[in-house]
Amino acid sequence: MLKKILVPIDGSEHSWRAMEYAAALARLSGGHLVILTIVKPGINAVGGAPLEEELVYSANGPVMQIGNEVLGAAKHLMDKQEVPCDYLLAISGRPSEEIIKLGRREGCDTIVMGSRGFGTLEGMLKRSVSRTVVEDAGVPVIVIK
Numbered sequence: 257m258l259k260k261i262l263v264p265i266d267g268s269e270h271s272w273r274a275m276e277y278a279a280a281l282a283r284l285s286g287g288h289l290v291i292l293t294i295v296k297p298g299i300n301a302v303g304g305a306p307l308e309e310e311l312v313y314s315a316n317g318p319v320m321q322i323g324n325e326v327l328g329a330a331k332h333l334m335d336k337q338e339v340p341c342d343y344l345l346a347i348s349g350r351p352s353e354e355i356i357k358l359g360r361r362e363g364c365d366t367i368v369m370g371s372r373g374f375g376t377l378e379g380m381l382k383r384s385v386s387r388t389v390v391e392d393a394g395v396p397v398i399v400i401k
Contacts, residue, residue, distance in 0.1 A: 257396070258285035262364035264292045264355045264389075267326045270370025274400040275330060278368035279337045289341040290362050291330050294351045295323040320345070352388035359393060367397045 263278045265271040275291065282289050296319060323345045334341050342362075348354035359367055371386040390397045 257365050258282070258287045260288050260290060260362065260364045260366075262290045262292060262355070262359040262362065262367045264294065264351070264367070264369045264385075265326060265330055266293060266370075267329070268370060268372060270372055270400060272333070272370075274368050274370040274398075275333070277398070277400050279334065279339045281366075281368065282339045283337070287339075289334070289339055290344060290358075290364055291327065291334070291341055292344045292346065292355065292358055293323045293326045293330075294346045294348050294354050295319040296349055297347045319347070352385045352392070355385070355389050356393050359395065365395055367393055367395060369397065369399060371399045371401055 258281050261278045261282055263271075263275050265275055275289075278289055281287065327343045327345055331341070331343060344358060344362075346354050346358060355367065355369070367389060369386055369389065371384065386397075386399045390399065
């Protein structure tokens with residue numbers, strides 16, 4: 257456990273705290289971090305027909321740039337931590353599903369993520385990304401508030 261830790265980040269204060277917490281765990285366990293950011297797609301298809309991969313990248317350029325900036329900031333912070341890291345950028349309209357899928361693909365044994373925390377009413381009406389990941393990941397999930 258704690259040998260390969262997935263850390264989804266979105267640039268929020270909660271995700272930065274989760275990344276720092278995961279880095280401390282990785283130092284203690286001799287682990288490795290997989291830092292992931294997910295951006296929403298701008299365009300995937302035109303008139304119902306999927307775009308070629310190059311066109312999807314081109315059409316999603318601005319959101320890809322934002323994702324790369326978030327990962328760049330993470331790399332800058334992690335370079336000081338002396339913890340081995342991989343950095344992933346994914347395009348998905350469903351962050352919780354992408355987190356679970358990439359965690360499995362990368363062989364991560366733990367997920368550490370931030371939660372912005374819905375209020376009681378909003379939490380009853382809307383299932384948060386962190387709650388979905390906790391319930392469906394199949395590996396331990398640590399949620400940082």
